[in-house]
Amino acid sequence: MEQTELVTLLAISICAFICPIASAAIPKKLIPETVFLLIAGMIVGPHVLGIAQIGDAITLLSDLGLGFLFLLAGYEINPKEITGKGGRNAFFTWLVTFGIAVAIIIFIPSFHSNEFGWLAVVIALTTTAFGTLVPILKERNLMQTNIGKLILEYGTWGEICPILAIAFILSTRSTWVTVLVLVVFAAIAIAMAVIPANIRQKSEAFVKLMSDHAETNAQLTVRAVMILLIGLVALSAIFDLDIVLGAFAAGFALRFILPAGNNSLEHKLNGIGYGFFIPLFFIVSGAKIDPSAVGEHPLILILFIVMLLLIRGMPIFVSLSIRQDTKNLDTRSRATVAIYCTTALPLIVAVTNVAVGAGAMTTDTASLLVAAGGITVLIMPLLASLTLYAIDKNSSSTSKKQN
Template sequence: MSATAVTSLFWILLISVLGPLIAGLIPGNRVPEVVILLAGGILIGPHTLDLATDGSAIDLLRELGLGMLFLLAGYEIQTSEVVGKEGRRALYTWIFCLALAFAVTFGIGLTSLVTAESAVAIAMCSTALGTLLPILRDSGLLNQRLGLTVLNHGAFGELGPVIAMAVLLSARGSLMSAIVLVLFAIAAVAVWLLTEKFFGRQRWLTALIAAGSHTTAQTTVRITMLLLIGLMALAYEFELDTILGAFAAGFILRRILPDGDEIFEHKLDGIAFGLLIPIFFITSGMAIDIPAVAAKPELLVTFVLMILVVRGVPVFISTRWDRGNTGDDPPFTIRERSQIALYSATGLPIIVAVTGVAVASGTMSEGNASVLVTAGALTVLLLPLAATIVGSRGKPAGPDTPIT
């Protein structure tokens, strides 16, 4: 590792330490830590103080952070919810969001305000499920019906754009990209089945892994990292975005541990939120060109409004008919539907990934990419905060009749 990389890593880790401390000093913890990490990245990045720069070593840690973010998102997905009635509703809602995003984006593109319309449309209908997980967890919503509904919309808001990226933004053409995507899915399923059958039959190996999980060997963590890197590498070989492999790794991990494992999950959280995921958000902030954003305020406002219209409004409308998978649950109140819509319109990691692909292909300028990433950062700052305020004001002092 070069001296420049070491110096850059020092500043990045300093911001990662200061982030939660600053967030804790803000009354009510109203500002998500990720926003402070992004702001810190902007501050130390090449476009401001120029204290830290990207490089091969930093880029590798950044990719691992993004991978861990999507692994944890895939791990939180409950199959029973996703394939249930409300999960299907979330899928249909996302498909409508994508169609609406293309209509709006290409319509605005006629004014020349927006370029790289396909990339922008895909970014508009994403949901930052990995970013929302700690917010939902800290607020106690993760295991409640509202939180599960956010997970449903978030699952398709992350997986859907990744698939759309693979099919619509690939240089191979849509048909060939779809075939490659199917082949990757078959390979991922094969990895899952082989892993399950192998460990199921080799009880001595299972016992050995379990015994080593509480020693310095940390076997379960090492196997998880192997699964993550292996599927990311597999996605790379298929010329797909590596986050698809990371999401598949989390999904497979949940199938292996359907009931979860609290000790193991604490270890994963330590690696993910203690080191890798903060590096991803800080380096994402470092890539934001503030002068370029300041030069196009109208584009920034347009992007934020597009995200709300394309993603938030359809989710708000679709939850009007949400009665749970059994059909026996009471309807969501208007406040609850507003919360779900605001959470679902929160986007950033997919936006970062999509803009990276678009810039690399030459269809989007780095300036416009910075504006779009900044718009995603603003959704992370404003929308969960707005959802929290809406939810806190809607808490009844006693029994209340749902408003629909």
């Protein structure tokens, strides 16, 4: 068993090294590295070459990768931005997408085997992979632009709401028990943010201790973040909540503790996360895709992607068109935000895992949905980059005419 796990880890490490090179070889990085990681995982996985066998040890490492992805995504979010007027519009838009998804999926039996299954598909159709979008937006220097801030608003609620929906809708517990569990979880998560923040503000000796050992072999700041991440992920597992909730909460907590950021710490966390754990998560996700299942039902795959555009993308476009602060945006800019927010992979993996584990969804359907999510990571940023290119070209032409 140990030999198999080590061979699997070696195969994953080689794939993780090759994929960014392949992505960089394509002009303007039109195909994100994530797509190559998914494809590589599918090829070396049990359904194709069979080199990588996903056992308990690899699954644990993959879960940590998912945790790092959402930790770093949560850390990027400014709570003031998502609770302001724009954030409230984004939240209301998510509710609209959820209602549309319910109205449509309940009549399509191909996606589900029972009530639990169709609700899982509904959640999958309303997600935005903000954690996946963050590195893509950074690569394209969009994070601090107006478009990037709008993607953050809609993308954040497109991640938070499905996470909570998984806890409420896909839980086998009664509603009041779920509410109680979430309240207790939130209280502990808040305490894990507030207590260190207060100590940081009031204890100069503690701050000096952390600072003095931040760059030594002790790496105290990194170890503290790992306690925060693993602590909240473990807590979510103990409470039978999806680990994504714990990781996202850890990211929010870290931002609360370090509101002004910490470049050195961020560099180290990016190195650990994007250097090893996060690519491992995507490769393992790709290994779960069964190409034969996808090949047998190509129309369902296409249908799911089209529905993502209509159910998730279109309401965002409409919302941007009627908001007072965004309705003057040109059509291409609104389309760019909507298309980016239709990228939907990591939470699809989480939702399908829950549904398959509960016997509410077949592994073939789960493979289709994960494959569709992987395809959105390819085509949505590609389409969005084309609309942005059209915007830039149009702006250049306009400025030349004015001159």
